[in-house]
Amino acid sequence: xxxxxxxxxxxxxxxxxxxxxxxxxxxxxxxxxxxxxxxxxxxxxxxxxxxxxxxxxxxxxxxxxxxxxxxxxxxxxxxxxxxxxxxxxxxxxxxxxxxxxxxxxxxxxxxxxxxxxxxxxxxxxxxxxxxxxxxxxxxxxxxxxxxxxxxxxxxxxxxxxxxxxxxxxxxxxxxxxxxxxxxxxxxxxxxxxxxxxxxxxx
Amino acid sequence: xxxxxxxxxxxxxxxxxxxxxxxxxxxxxxxxxxxxxxxxxxxxxxxxxxxxxxxxxxxxxxxxxxxxxxxxxxxxxxxxxxxxxxxxxxxxxxxxxxxxxxxxxxxxxxxxxxxxxxxxxxxxxxxxxxxxxxxxxxxxxxxxxxxxxxxxxxxxxxxxxxxxxxxxxxxxxxxxxxxxxxxxxxxxxxxxxxxxxxxxxxxxxxxxxx
Numbered sequence: 001x002x003x004x005x006x007x008x009x010x011x012x013x014x015x016x017x018x019x020x021x022x023x024x025x026x027x028x029x030x031x032x033x034x035x036x037x038x039x040x041x042x043x044x045x046x047x048x049x050x051x052x053x054x055x056x057x058x059x060x061x062x063x064x065x066x067x068x069x070x071x072x073x074x075x076x077x078x079x080x081x082x083x084x085x086x087x088x089x090x091x092x093x094x095x096x097x098x099x100x101x102x103x104x105x106x107x108x109x110x111x112x113x114x115x116x117x118x119x120x121x122x123x124x125x126x127x128x129x130x131x132x133x134x135x136x137x138x139x140x141x142x143x144x145x146x147x148x149x150x151x152x153x154x155x156x157x158x159x160x161x162x163x164x165x166x167x168x169x170x171x172x173x174x175x176x177x178x179x180x181x182x183x184x185x186x187x188x189x190x191x192x193x194x195x196x197x198x199x200x201x202x
Numbered sequence: 203x204x205x206x207x208x209x210x211x212x213x214x215x216x217x218x219x220x221x222x223x224x225x226x227x228x229x230x231x232x233x234x235x236x237x238x239x240x241x242x243x244x245x246x247x248x249x250x251x252x253x254x255x256x257x258x259x260x261x262x263x264x265x266x267x268x269x270x271x272x273x274x275x276x277x278x279x280x281x282x283x284x285x286x287x288x289x290x291x292x293x294x295x296x297x298x299x300x301x302x303x304x305x306x307x308x309x310x311x312x313x314x315x316x317x318x319x320x321x322x323x324x325x326x327x328x329x330x331x332x333x334x335x336x337x338x339x340x341x342x343x344x345x346x347x348x349x350x351x352x353x354x355x356x357x358x359x360x361x362x363x364x365x366x367x368x369x370x371x372x373x374x375x376x377x378x379x380x381x382x383x384x385x386x387x388x389x390x391x392x393x394x395x396x397x398x399x400x401x402x403x404x405x406x407x408x409x410x411x412x
Contacts, residue, residue, distance in 0.1 A: 010389075017382055018395040020375040021403035027368040027375075034341050034361050036348035100411035125407045135241050135335075146410055153402065154242060158235045165231050168224050178218065182225050189226035193233070196363060199356055200306050200340070201333055 005174055012167045015160050022157040029130035032123050039123055048117040055111050058091070065140055068093045068104075075113065077102055080144040083137055097146070099125030129154075213384050220377040223370050230367045237338035240331060251332030257324070264314055264321040275299055279314060279321065288342050288354040305356070306340050307333030 032039050059070030064084035072081070072095055079095035079102065086092075092105040099121055105114045120128075133141045133151050142148050172182050240249050264282055266275055272294040280286060280303070287303040287310070302311045311324040328336065341361045342352025352358050382392045 013378075013382060013389060014391060014395045016378045017392050018399040020378055020396070021399045023371050023375050025403055025407060027371040030364055030368040033343065034365055036343055037351075040348055097411040098406055099408075122407050125411070129406055133242050135244050138244050146406070150406060151242070153406070155239070158238055161231060162235050165224070165228050165235075168221075169228065172221055172225060175221070178221055181218075181222055185222040185225040186228065189229055192226075192363075193229040196360065197337075200337065200360060202305070 001170075002174060005171070008167050008170055012164060012171060016164055019157050019160045019164070022153065023161070025126045026130055026157070028123070029126035032127045033130065043121050043123055045121075045124075046119040048119055051113075051115040051117075053113045053115070055106070055113055058106065058108065058111065064091075065143060067091070069143065071104065071106065075104070075115070077104070077115075078144070080132075080142075080147045081140065083140060096128065098128045213380060216377045216380050220374060220381060224374055227367060227370050227374075230363070231371075233334070234338060234367070237334045240335050241338060249331040251328045251335065254329045255332065256327040258327070260323045260325070262321045262323065264319055266314065266316055266319070272299065275314075276301060279312070283312075283321065283323070285310065286354065286356075288340075288352060288357045290344070305354070306336040 053075070055071070055074055059067060059074065061067045061070055064086055065081060068081045068084045068091070071091075072078070077095050079097040079100070082094045082096050084091070084093040089109065090105060090107055092103065095102045095104060099119070101118045101120060103116045105116075106112070129150060132147065132154070142151055172178060175182075240246065243249075262283065264279060266278060270278065272292050275294070276289055276292065276299070279299075285303060287305040287308070290302045290304065291300070293300040297316055299314045299316075300312065302309055304310070307328045309326045311326075312321060314321045337360075340357065341364060342354070342357035344350040352361060379396070382389060382396075386392055
């Protein structure tokens with residue numbers, strides 16, 4: 001097994017360096033998600049000026065999503081359509097980019113468009129990325145190119161993280177000087193983990 | 203000379219901490235990685251949980267002393283029912299109280315009728331996959347009112363653990379850069395991988411919305 005040590009070490013190092021910025025995204029956003037109140041106080045959301053415009057024709061399509069996609073194409077807005085709500089008088093939907101939420105409301109009769117935007121900042125951007133693609137609105141999710149790419153990146157980060165933890169154990173095992181303390185860390189971690197799960201899951 | 207010794211000591215301690223904090227966190231990393239994958243892949247049939255959920259309705263006699271506020275009523279009821287968890291969605295009227303109590307994998311919607319002195323419990327329980335999924339998101343946060351703090355001790359403990367794991371992972375990232383920097387001449391591809399990672403991350407977090 002020891003013959004694999006140098007190659008495992010190299011892969012662990014390079015993969016670790018590559019995903020470290022993404023690990024930061026997920027870790028920082030975990031703190032943001034747990035302390036939303038603090039973030040709201042220190043980093044308030046900025047409402048950008050509303051935009052009122054008009055479109056010549058609503059590009060109705062086979063589905064609400066396709067219609068919304070046609071509308072944002074006409075308006076020159078990019079992002080992930082979160083959901084679409086529609087009634088006899090209006091069609092409205094949010095378009096999200098990490099850190100920027102744009103809401104579009106169109107009057108079906110007059111074709112008047114109201115665009116409201118919220119600048120949410122980089123911390124909330126990590127928050128949004130952490131939750132994406134997520135378990136909600138599965139049928140709609142991935143309607144923008146960036147979300148399709150993020151889906152791949154998010155999965156890749158998790159698989160690499162799993163590899164890094166396994167390869168980390170492999171590398172540690174061959175470090176005789178760290179073996180004793182390493183066992184203490186693993187056992188202490190296992191006890192904390194099991195104890196917490198037993199208490200929470202019952 | 204002293205400065206060199208200090209740097210040597212810092213890098214040595216950093217390496218040891220990287221190893222041992224990583225080993226301590228390994229089970230937590232596996233839990234959050236797997237639960238993260240489950241949340242992003244609703245279509246994984248082997249891990250379906252919603253279809254396998256358990257619903258259980260029960261009616262229990264209950265005695266609510268008059269003149270209590272909503273929190274006191276809930277405390278009293280939970281004591282009588284011998285249950286605990288994170289309390290949410292409280293609605294109190296003159297004749298009844300409604301609230302839900304949850305812990306990972308379980309949601310119990312409770313309705314108490316003061317006049318009839320009965321308590322109706324609608325319990326929803328998930329299988330192991332559902333429990334793993336809810337552990338990932340169980341932080342007591344209230345989306346509608348972020349200023350509300352978790353009201354169950356174990357929610358606070360779990361949230362503290364999540365914070366500690368996040369801080370641990372941030373440390374592991376920083377320490378990996380320090381470890382690589384020391385041996386950067388032998389691992390020159392490290393520049394490329396680190397820059398590539400940062401470029402993609404910055405693109406998603408900052409550049410996309412500009």
